[in-house]
Amino acid sequence: MKDADTEQHTLEEIRTRFISVMAKNMEVYGISETVGRLYGTVYFHDQPMTLDEMSASLCMSKTSMSTNIKILSEANMVERVWQKGVRKDLYQDEDDWYKSFTTVFIDRWRSATNANLESAEHTKKELQAILDKTNDSMVYEKAATDLSRVEKALDYYAWLDEIIHLFETEQIFDYVNKK
Amino acid sequence: MKDADTEQHTLEEIRTRFISVMAKNMEVYGISETVGRLYGTVYFHDQPMTLDEMSASLCMSKTSMSTNIKILSEANMVERVWQKGVRKDLYQDEDDWYKSFTTVFIDRWRSATNANLESAEHTKKELQAILDKTNDSMVYEKAATDLSRVEKALDYYAWLDEIIHLFETEQIFDYVNKK
DNA sequence: TATTCCGTACAGTATATACTGTATGGATTT
DNA sequence: AAATCCATACAGTATATACTGTACGGAATA
The missing domain is CATH 1.10.287 (Helix Hairpins)
Known part of the structure; x- marks a missing residue:
């Protein structure tokens, strides 16, 4: 039996692999792989995400996150949501695919x-x-x-x-x- | 009334403009504008075209014509045809869109x-x-x-x-x- | 067999796209 | 009002894509 830490890590790997396939195939929608991967990241995140969280999660610049989330937002694939006491913009996936x-x-x-x-x-x-x-x-x-x-x-x-x-x-x- | 030469020239312009729009919008198919323009050129050409004719018509290298016609061919948008006495490859548009x-x-x-x-x-x-x-x-x-x-x-x-x-x-x- | 002609592989170059870091303006907090 | 925090505009850099010219192998011709 594996210990919980290893299992957590495995879960992460499984997610990442799934998201990668997802992202790659999003190119048929005319959506770049990076933007697709961002969508997958938001989709699998339990709470709405900030630009900083996306940046940390994907190890990419905040500027990129800003431009890419805008693409997703205009495509109605994510939406900006509001949470009390949170100054940063929060984004979550649009659930009607x-x-x-x-x-x-x-x-x-x-x-x-x-x-x-x-x-x-x-x-x-x-x-x-x-x-x-x-x-x-x-x-x-x-x-x-x-x-x-x-x-x-x-x-x-x-x-x-x-x-x-x-x-x-x-x-x-x-x-x-x-x- | 215009003379025949001017009219011919106008016809050319009309074609080119139509093909340009066509080509640009082919990007939704995942086909690049250049490849789209090549298709349009072949589509509007009265006879099957050789690589050299395409090259001359688009003012682009023969190498480009070769690679691009291959893309169109694999997409079943053009087909290679045979004509007696002609050594060069001949391509014409696939008519079932x-x-x-x-x-x-x-x-x-x-x-x-x-x-x-x-x-x-x-x-x-x-x-x-x-x-x-x-x-x-x-x-x-x-x-x-x-x-x-x-x-x-x-x-x-x-x-x-x-x-x-x-x-x-x-x-x-x-x-x-x-x- | 030697020569010519054709299509394309390959390598190099130019252009377009993607990405980053800095700077800035606006909003919120103190 | 001053300070802080945030998203993004902008400019510069890196990577990817598109295009060209040369070279070559194979087929047709002489």
């Missing part, structure tokens, strides 16, 4: 897809204008093929738009239930 | 989620082992709370797994039709 998924991830897709849609619509109009005006058959042909390519993109973006909508409206949970 | 979406994007999530699931399962077992063995109440409590956190993660990963499955099996198209 499904909600976080949307804010972190879907929001990114939303803005990208909107930009693409807008660009495609605009390009479509420009090409149609050329088709209307030109007398040159070569130009006409080029514009026509380009237009078909842009329209294909538009169709795809529209599909993506609907997918994103599925998550934004939480309709997705009708198809795949929260666990 | 919905399929590409899966290979580029969902595959990334698949491996990340699998890694997370595996890690969580493994951690769960380790913690349960400690719970079984320990005589220290402090250790027991810590392990128990960590376990509940890991289990929460497991639930979430299971949900993600189902989402990914939806795309892999193309069942998603029952809910959101291809355009």
Whole structure:
């Protein structure tokens, strides 16, 4: 049988390893490993954490903690909480991971897809204008093929738009239930 | 009325602008802007392209074209094609964007989620082992709370797994039709 | 077989990103 | 009002990524 100190140490190791995997895979969300590790640290901490505690826990500068926690905060993955008598900022993890998924991830897709849609619509109009005006058959042909390519993109973006909508409206949970 | 040369030039500009937006937003797929721009170039090119043509078109080194086209190729966004009498490698865009979406994007999530699931399962077992063995109440409590956190993660990963499955099996198209 | 041509491995360089330490302004306490 | 404490802006440094040019091995041609 191990003694309590060794066990405590083992627990720490287990945590650290789990957090590392977690953090590494957060890159698919567009979240850097360091930021991911910070999230894991906060997630596994029993109480809300101060910047100094994060700094000590990760052996990284307080400045880094400040910038990284801001990223997590804007992604709604952590929230600042208040405790009486505590002057330092305190952060704890946002516990609805499904909600976080949307804010972190879907929001990114939303803005990208909107930009693409807008660009495609605009390009479509420009090409149609050329088709209307030109007398040159070569130009006409080029514009026509380009237009078909842009329209294909538009169709795809529209599909993506609907997918994103599925998550934004939480309709997705009708198809795949929260666990 | 513009003359044909000016119109051609305008067409070029329109293309370039559209491709730029496209490329920039491809970063949500985890594809760099340069690689995205290369894809756009190939997509809008009327014939399959050689590395030299890409190099000339983007004013970038052939080495870059080689590495970047490899990325696109592995993501199934372009394919190498053969033409009689042509010694150079020829690449053209993969026209099923919905399929590409899966290979580029969902595959990334698949491996990340699998890694997370595996890690969580493994951690769960380790913690349960400690719970079984320990005589220290402090250790027991810590392990128990960590376990509940890991289990929460497991639930979430299971949900993600189902989402990914939806795309892999193309069942998603029952809910959101291809355009 | 000798020559040419092609794609890419590799090493070096430039650019971008991540991280740190110091400085500062604002808030709280004394 | 003075002193203390806190988060963060900013500038500088280190690391990682992206890009280029050269060199080379293999395939096609002569």
